[in-house]
Amino acid sequence: MIRLHIENETSPLRAVLLGTAKSCGPTPKPEEAYDPKSLEHILAGTYPKEEDMVREMDAFARVFQKYGVEVYRPEVLEDCNQIFARDIAFVIEDKLFHANILPDREREFVAIHEVLDMIAPENIIRPPAEVHIEGGDVMPWNDHIFIGTYTGADYASYITARTNKEAVAYIREMFPHKTVKSFELRKSNTDPRENALHLDCCFQPVGKDKAILHKNGFLVEEEYHYLVDFFGPENIFEIDKDEMYQMFSNVFSISPEVVVSEKSFTRLNHWLRDQGLTVEEIPYAEIAKQEGLLRCSTMPLIRERMSS
Template identity: 65%
Template sequence: MLELNINNETSRLTAVVLGSALSNGPTPKPEEAYDPKSLEHILAGTYPHESDMINEMDSFLKVLKKYNVTVFRPENIENYNQIFARDIGFVIGDVFVKSNILPDRERELDAIQYVINQINPIKVVRPPEEVHIEGGDVMLWNDYIFIGTYKGSDYKYYITARTNKEGVQYIKNLFPNKIVKEFDLVKSKIEARDNALHLDCCFQPVGIDKGIIYKSGFREEADYLFLVNLFGKENLFHLTRDEMYNMNSNVFSIDANVVVSERNFTRLNNWLRQNDFIVEEIPYAEIAKQEGLLRCSTLPLIRKIT
């Protein structure tokens, strides 16, 4: 049995699901794009090649193995994108929540069923159909559960709006002892520089008291100020619009002092080192063309209790 334990984003990781780029399939047609950044690269002829994405994920795997993390991979689905494991489920405490994802992606959950079978079945839940929630919008910070959402009346018209108000309420009901804080995110169907697809596209904690943030990813300044007040402005690395576009907030913590980051994130990586982090730099820029990066590629199962 897997004894799940996830209460924050940065405690020592011991077990994780890492997505896969094997048999990723052909370049999607424009009408098949799930987000504006993928669409941009499809139209430009710069959509990533499978071989490059496999190499990038292999680099990530090597770093995880370096720190003795147990890594599960999804069973292979021919000609299908299985990179972004964060979308299909997430762990809060010792509970595994299956996401209600876009219907076309249901097979991705089946591909990790062998992992779910190792979890106590009473600790595995599936929200009702009207509840929309994806792991990229769910972020744990000890007593807090941060949830990205979109509160616009046009929610149903946005394929980039992935977590609804029913999703927020579901988590509140499931974890009544946690402080659930929702954040209304900026969404765009056509401009990736103005689209916070998930909360981890515009914010993520690192270490024990620091974070990476993009102010304009929040529709309400009060949501941004909540995080500034909680973490302290001096502890937050503020992203530019282009850095947000390139997914600088979507790094991944293996430990409170170890962060895996894209090798081209020069300004961020320097800041992390200046704040005594070990930065494991890897190539991941091709995968980033699909509006997802390192955090998106992972589904953490167990972090050590601190």
């Protein structure tokens, strides 16, 4: 059995679901793209090749093994992109939430049956149909849960709008003892430098009290300042539009002391080391072409309880 336990983004990781790039199918047609960055690479003829993405994910798996983390992988489905495990489900406390995702991605959830079969059925929760939510927008941080959303009247016209206001209300209802804070994200179907697909595309906590942040990803300036005040300006690493596009905020913490990052993120990796963190650098630039990176391709299942 797996006893789920996730309270935050950085406590020592014990078990994780890592997606797979095997048999991820042919390059999509432009009209099949889920996000503007994938579309950009489809049109440019630079969409990533399967063997390159498999190599990148294998490097990630080796880092987990180095730190003694139990790694689960989905069953490989033929011609199906199963890289982004964070989209299909996420864990808060001892509950795994089955995301209401784009309907043609439902089989990705079924493919993690090895993990699901080890979880008590009452701890697997399917939100009601009107709740649209993906794990990239959900950021548990101890007594807070940060959620990225888009509540504009034109929500339905954005394929990049993934988490709605009903989702925020639902998570509040599920976790009445926590402070649930939502953030309106900037959305674009066509310009990847003006699109925060998920909250983790413009914000992520690292270490015990630090955060990576991109101001332009937030539609409401006060909401951006809420995070600056919450972590403290001296603990914030502010990334620019191009660094957001490269997915600088989508690193992944194995513990408060260890962060996995893309090897080309020189400025960020220097800063992380200056904060006393160990940075495990791996190649992940091909996967980044699909507007997702390290956090997107993981679903943490168990992190250690931290003594307060």
